[in-house]
Amino acid sequence: MERSDKREAVMQAALELVGENGFHGSPMAMIAARAGVAAGTIYRYFESKDLLIRETYGCLEKQIIASVKAEYPHDGPIREQYLHVCQRLFSYFLASPLEFRFIEQFHNSPYGIACRRDKMIGKKEKDLITELFEEGQAQQLLKELPLPVFFALTFGPLCDLCRDHILQFIVLDKQLIARTAEACWDAVKR
Amino acid sequence: MERSDKREAVMQAALELVGENGFHGSPMAMIAARAGVAAGTIYRYFESKDLLIRETYGCLEKQIIASVKAEYPHDGPIREQYLHVCQRLFSYFLASPLEFRFIEQFHNSPYGIACRRDKMIGKKEKDLITELFEEGQAQQLLKELPLPVFFALTFGPLCDLCRDHILQFIVLDKQLIARTAEACWDAVKR
Amino acid sequence: MERSDKREAVMQAALELVGENGFHGSPMAMIAARAGVAAGTIYRYFESKDLLIRETYGCLEKQIIASVKAEYPHDGPIREQYLHVCQRLFSYFLASPLEFRFIEQFHNSPYGIACRRDKMIGKKEKDLITELFEEGQAQQLLKELPLPVFFALTFGPLCDLCRDHILQFIVLDKQLIARTAEACWDAVKR
């Protein structure tokens, strides 16, 4: 296995185990075993368990941001942009349940408190979406509410439903996703 | 201290400490100290830490249900009932940040996975709210969406905003709560 | 075993093992085994290995100070006081080889650097001996040298010889001790 492959394997193992069992259900020894390396090896790539977790999260964040930005209708109407973001996030999370579970664990932990402000999709991405909401308000398309409320009205339902889907309490198909995104739009639109 | 008082004290201590520090920041010895009892004593009331946590959660659930049911406008219009539920939950959580934090911790942990199906407000309460949504659909006031989507559109934003408020990323006043509840109604209403 | 007995047992075990094998040859598990307790038990009495070591040292210091002060000829001549101190320290260390070895280890370690200034016999005792040297200089009985040199001329040979005795490179009997103390006096006296 190459150096960078091993690093990836460790992060992947951390991702899976934390997604499955939470941080405290994922000892380093278990992560090492899952990654197929010795326990000490992890420390060649990550200074501590904390940093392993944080870097793993950072990688996910980048992927999500990239996914949201791909084919983003920069010149389209606000509503279209909004629905694009929702669709993308639904797609990403439903296709990557372990990643979703990991992110949830991360946000709901001391690790995540520090970057809680950055919301589910991270700082940079928030900028994109922040712009979306601000532009929407400037155009008087959206309600007069503080930004965090827009985030809550959007990502709250989105995450809840992804979790329900992953736990198989509901089946989200394309059509249902689309209608849910529309419902969120109803919540934020004026 | 009477038997049941001691039991209450332990649960209260667990609630506070878990709310403040999370499960793994709340050793049994610390809970015992906060409750003013000996560590071993806890085990006369609760079989294990797991069960202490679960029973503490159960108590909170009951309180919340009671709070939502109080002055519930059984004969009022759907919209009024919906807004009542939202208002009550906001009130309860904002007035009880530790309780809120505990519930969040609980849901996002192995403990909570098993009872995830019961949603934030619990099984019994879901029945009340389930009826609300079902009646709303019967009256063609609500969108045609599966029940879990209604829950997500309602409790997703609600919890996100309570967390934001408790973490002081936003200040929710009466008016903002009301407008947020209205926005949720916009999401679910037809 | 009583509570305080257990505390004593742990310190005694630490004393012995550190004396025999040094700090890094004395894992907590080994100290616990020697003391007849479980590893975790040590932490009820000592916050950390560091503190266990430091408190053990502190106990020894007290004993030594007490030993030196006992029957100290407060009103005798300087020379007699000086010889008393030497005799006492020789007696103590030769009768307590493990204690001696422990103290040496302690002084020659990061632990001991902080209190190096306090010399072999500790702060309070240094005060007594410091007074001795200062009074000796005031009476023009001693050479004109800085205090640390007096300490070195006294405790340097003393410790070296105790070590040699304990390692059985030499046998120090009463007479030899007396003559060595006299030789030290020759070094410091004018």
Next chain:
Amino acid sequence: MERSDKREAVMQAALELVGENGFHGSPMAMIAARAGVAAGTIYRYFESKDLLIRETYGCLEKQIIASVKAEYPHDGPIREQYLHVCQRLFSYFLASPLEFRFIEQFHNSPYGIACRRDKMIGKKEKDLITELFEEGQAQQLLKELPLPVFFALTFGPLCDLCRDHILQFIVLDKQLIARTAEACWDAVKR
């Protein structure tokens, strides 16, 4: 780098790091880094960390012996020879604090216990100094004491003061060194 250069570099690195941080603050990886070689490379020159340390000590010993022997007044009076030895050792240690610290660490560790018999200045050197003391006794210039006592009266103060100087508890200038050496001579002389 030539083979023997690399060997030297490793020993030099070991010397510096152990002097600065002690044995247990000097992992092989750190020694390798300081020496500018790979960790594994050390093992081509030294069987183990233990042996690296011991050989490094051996080198120092040789240097010290050489330093003491240089310009040794073989035909001078005993007193002059004695003061020469003291002066040389003071000079060497004060000019080489890391070397001094290393030697202290070494002597006060499991490594050093085995060669404790060889005293601070080593086996061969002891021969020179042993001769000095024996000749001094033959000439009835020195007290009637066993050899180890002479060593203790000489090297005990010497090392203590070097340590104090290095730790900056005292400043040893030429004059103070000379007077201290004289004081030691007072201790051993008849």
Next chain:
DNA sequence: GATGAATGAGGCTTCATTCAT
């Protein structure tokens, strides 16, 4: 019933040493 000292398994991390390249 209550206590809290004691237990010891298990967690994170370090580091001397090995070995494939």
Next chain:
DNA sequence: AATGAATGAAGCCTCATTCAT
């Protein structure tokens, strides 16, 4: 010969749970 990534034993410490008092 040299490299340095990999190993895994071992160290310190925590804490849920037990049990003698």
